[in-house]
Every structure is written in C-alpha cells, then in structure tokens.
Amino acid sequence: MTHSPPGTLGIDFGTSNSAVSWAAPGGAARLIALEDEALAMPTAVFYNSEDLRTHFGRDAVAQYLEGTEGRLMRSLKSLLGSPLLLETTEVNHRQVSFQDIIATFLATLRERAAQSLGSAPTRVVMGRPVHFVDDDPARDALAQASLQQAAQSVGFEQVSFQLEPIAAALDYERRLKQESTVLVVDVGGGTSDFTVVRLGPQRMRQPDRREDVLATSGVHVGGTDFDQKLSLDLVMPLLGYGHLGPQGREVPSRVFFDLSTWHLIHWLYQPRALAQAQALWTNYAQPALHRRLMQVLQARLGHHLAHDVEQAKIRCSESNSEAALDLAYVEAGLHTAMTAADIEDHLQALLARTVACACECVQAAGLAPQALDAIYLTGGSSALRPFQTALQAAFAGVPLMEGDLFGGVALGLAYSR
Ligand SMILES: Nc1ncnc2c1ncn2[C@@H]1O[C@H](COP(=O)(O)OP(=O)(O)OP(=O)(O)O)[C@@H](O)[C@H]1O
Ligand SMILES: [Mg+2]
Numbered sequence: 001m002t003h004s005p006p007g008t009l010g011i012d013f014g015t016s017n018s019a020v021s022w023a024a025p026g027g028a029a030r031l032i033a034l035e036d037e038a039l040a041m042p043t044a045v046f047y048n049s050e051d052l053r054t055h056f057g058r059d060a061v062a063q064y065l066e067g068t069e070g071r072l073m074r075s076l077k078s079l080l081g082s083p084l085l086l087e088t089t090e091v092n093h094r095q096v097s098f099q100d101i102i103a104t105f106l107a108t109l110r111e112r113a114a115q116s117l118g119s120a121p122t123r124v125v126m127g128r129p130v131h132f133v134d135d136d137p138a139r140d141a142l143a144q145a146s147l148q149q150a151a152q153s154v155g156f157e158q159v160s161f162q163l164e165p166i167a168a169a170l171d172y173e174r175r176l177k178q179e180s181t182v183l184v185v186d187v188g189g190g191t192s193d194f195t196v197v198r199l200g201p202q203r204m205r206q207p208d209r210r211e212d213v214l215a216t217s218g219v220h221v222g223g224t225d226f227d228q229k230l231s232l233d234l235v236m237p238l239l240g241y242g243h244l245g246p247q248g249r250e251v252p253s254r255v256f257f258d259l260s261t262w263h264l265i266h267w268l269y270q271p272r273a274l275a276q277a278q279a280l281w282t283n284y285a286q287p288a289l290h291r292r293l294m295q296v297l298q299a300r301l302g303h304h305l306a307h308d309v310e311q312a313k314i315r316c317s318e319s320n321s322e323a324a325l326d327l328a329y330v331e332a333g334l335h336t337a338m339t340a341a342d343i344e345d346h347l348q349a350l351l352a353r354t355v356a357c358a359c360e361c362v363q364a365a366g367l368a369p370q371a372l373d374a375i376y377l378t379g380g381s382s383a384l385r386p387f388q389t390a391l392q393a394a395f396a397g398v399p400l401m402e403g404d405l406f407g408g409v410a411l412g413l414a415y416s417r
Pocket of ligand 2: 012014015164186188189379409
C-alpha cells in the first residue's frame with residue numbers, strides 16, 4: 001500500500017476550470033501546479049484519434065482547436081444529475097460513459113497532485129455548488145453521489161463535500177483583520193452561488209462554522225449561459241436563427257440552441273442530426289444562410305465557434321471595447337463583432353436573475369442590503385463588467401472586493417478538512 005501524505009487535498013471541479021490545493025495539518029493551503037506552472041486548468045478532455053491518447057486541460061483544448069482529429073469533452077459538470085451521465089459514447093474505438101470521463105479527469109488531477117506531493121493523497125474535500133440542479137433535490141443528490149463515486153473509483157478513499165461559496169469565504173477570511181458580514185459571490189461557468197457569512201479572525205479558529213453561515217442561495221446560471229445567449233443573439237442569426245422562410249415562418253430553432261450549448265454540439269454531428277439539418281433547407285428563403293449552417297456542422301466547427309464567442313466575451317469584458325469575431329472559417333469574408341453594449345443588452349435578463357438570487361440570499365439572512373460590510377467576488381464570470389454594475393446598483397455603497405477568480409474555492413476547500 002502506498003503511503004498517503006497527511007493533510008487535506010481540495011478539488012474544485014468546475015464547469016469550465018478546475019483547481020487543486022493542498023494544506024498540511026495546521027499549515028497554509030497552496031494551489032498545486034496542474035499544467036506546467038498553471039494553477040487552474042480547463043475541465044476538458046480530448047480523445048485524440050491520431051495518437052490514440054487522452055489529453056487534458058489546455059493541451060486538450062489546443063489540440064482540438066488546431067484541428068487534430070478526435071473528440072473534445074467540456075462542461076462535464078453540467079451532466080451531473082442528468083440521465084445523460086450514464087449514456088455511453090464512442091471514443092477511440094471504446095465505449096465510455098460521461099461518468100467514466102469525469103473519473104478519468106479526476107484521476108489526472110490526483111496524479112498531478114501526487115507528482116507535486118510525492119505520493120497520492122487518499123483524502124479529498126470536493127467543492128459542490130449550492131444546487132447542481134435547480135428545484136430537484138433528488139437529481140441534486142444524485143449529482144453529488146455520482147461525483148463521489150467517480151472520485152472513489154480513482155483511489156480517493158475518503159471523499160467529503162463542501163459548498164463552493166463557503167470554501168471561497170474561508171480563503172477570504174484569512175485576510176480579514178476584523179469581524180465582518182460578507183456576501184460571497186461565486187459566478188462560474190455553470191452556476192452562480194451566493195452566501196452570507198460572518199467572518200473574522202476570532203471565528204476562524206472555530207472547528208464548526210455552520211452557525212456563521214446566515215444564508216445561501218444559488219441559481220443555475222453562469223458563463224456558459226452567457227456564451228449561449230451571446231451566440232444565439234449575435235452569431236446564430238448568421239446561420240439562419242430567427243430567419244423567416246418562404247412561408248413567412250421561422251427556421252425551426254432547435255439546431256441553433258444545440259449549436260450554442262457546448263455539451264450538446266457533438267450530437268449534431270451524428271448522421272441523423274446532419275440529415276435533419278440538411279432537410280431544413282426548405283425553411284430558408286436565403287440558401288446562403290443554410291449553406292453556412294451545413295458548413296459548420298459538416299466541418300465540425302461548432303466548438304470552434306463556441307470558443308470564439310466565449311473569447312470575444314472575455315476580451316470585450318476586460319477591455320470594455322469592441323471585440324471582433326472573424327468567421328472566415330465558416331465562409332470567406334464572414335465576420336461580426338461584439339460590443340460592451342451588446343453584452344449588457346443581451347445578458348440583461350440573465351444578469352437580473354443572478355442579481356435577484358443575490359438579493360434573496362441577503363433577505364433570507366434577515367439583513368438590509370446596507371448591513372453588509374463587503375461583497376467578495378470569486379469565479380471567472382464575476383469579472384463581467386455589467387454583472388458588477390448590476391450588483392453594485394442592488395447593493396449601493398457596499399464595497400466589491402475581487403478575490404482570486406480561479407483559485408479561491410480550491411484554497412478554501414483545503415481549509416475545510
Ligand atoms: N474576464 C472575464 N470576464 C467575463 N467572464 C470571464 C472572464 N474570465 C473568465 N470568464 C468566464 O468565467 C467562466 C469560468 O469561471 P470559473 O473557472 O470560475 O468557473 P467554474 O468554476 O469552472 O464553474 P462552476 O463554478 O460554475 O462550476 C467561463 O464561463 C469564462 O467564460
Ligand atoms: Mg467554480
């Protein structure tokens with residue numbers, strides 16, 4: 001039997017990115033480098049059908065985008081709690097379930113942690129969103145059980161769970177000098193979670209922190225939903241979404257929804273789905289738009305397109321100016337652009353739902369918005385400018401503190417023990 005190092009491993013298995021941290025007993029948590037120096041890595045698996053190997057993280061995404069033959073899997077966390085999880089799919093002449101793919105990814109995180117620590121840890125605290133699945137406790141419980149099973153199957157003997165926003169709060173708390181009531185906001189790829197917590201240097205020493213959690217709320221809205229909406233509103237119309245056909249009826253929209261949803265894209269490449277898309281031509285008054293749709297499906301450009309929309313969103317959000325989208329790989333000369341105003345307009349309803357969920361959380365804690373000492377932001381999508389503007393409007397005068405967008409949850413998990 002291998003010797004397992006004493007301490008706690010924290011795994012933040014995210015919809016878009018994952019991070020791993022380690023804390024020796026009584027020591028400070030540190031993030032473990034997962035891909036060269038990078039402390040977070042895309043939750044992505046690529047089954048390369050040229051070298052027949054399985055690739056992970058940035059390597060997986062890069063290989064896929066370079067056009068290497070194979071299958072890319074992302075947004076795996078979105079499948080937890082869904083019947084699709086146990087469905088099998090063929091990769092490199094093997095049938096694997098999505099549950100197996102999640103296990104393969106966790107095995108890689110464990111191996112990389114073992115490389116850094118000298119031996120493989122057997123105890124892990126995993127993060128979980130407040131809700132894996134909204135309004136369905138049975139499926140939510142199933143989601144956690146499936147993740148636990150995947151972790152156990154790769155050698156973690158003791159698996160426990162901690163709410164992601166509570167983990168984020170534990171990391172923040174270490175930097176506080178005085179007692180504070182804080183709204184922790186974690187807007188990631190798949191979910192937005194909110195927690196009102198009492199934090200402070202004195203409280204940190206308490207072993208059981210349940211009393212300090214005043215309220216939690218969560219909604220299944222995150223960066224991948226923003227990407228889907230932006231794709232539908234700004235890019236899919238170029239392929240015929242919302243386009244009126246010869247009879248004055250819209251082209252059936254299903255294909256465009258699937259094409260804008262990362263984990264559904266590959267189903268569109270199945271022969272039956274391709275035939276259905278081909279048959280849509282009768283619904284188009286402008287055949288050129290249908291030709292673009294078929295080019296995207298036949299040349300398997302769906303993930304490329306989705307990736308470009310996400311990158312444009314990030315560029316636009318960071319620079320607060322227009323981001324160009326060059327779509328020449330779909331049709332010579334085709335291009336469009338995304339502006340900061342587009343993001344604000346098209347995401348308004350989703351952002352309003354997210355901010356409403358934050359307000360509910362504070363209300364459930366029995367507090368007036370102004371009673372908060374701070375709002376602590378974590379998760380990649382919390383950087384989205386119109387989100388911060390909307391949040392600031394709802395909590396006027398409360399300071400917004402930006403935390404570690406990609407590593408904060410993992411660090412806190414290792415402190416959870
Ligand atoms: N500067 C930015 N502005 C807006 N969005 C961003 C920015 N940087 C990253 N994102 C988005 O953040 C999301 C990833 O965030 P994060 O890594 O926190 O999510 P996750 O932990 O994988 O997801 P979840 O916690 O929901 O499971 C992606 O949707 C990405 O597009
Ligand atoms: Mg997260």
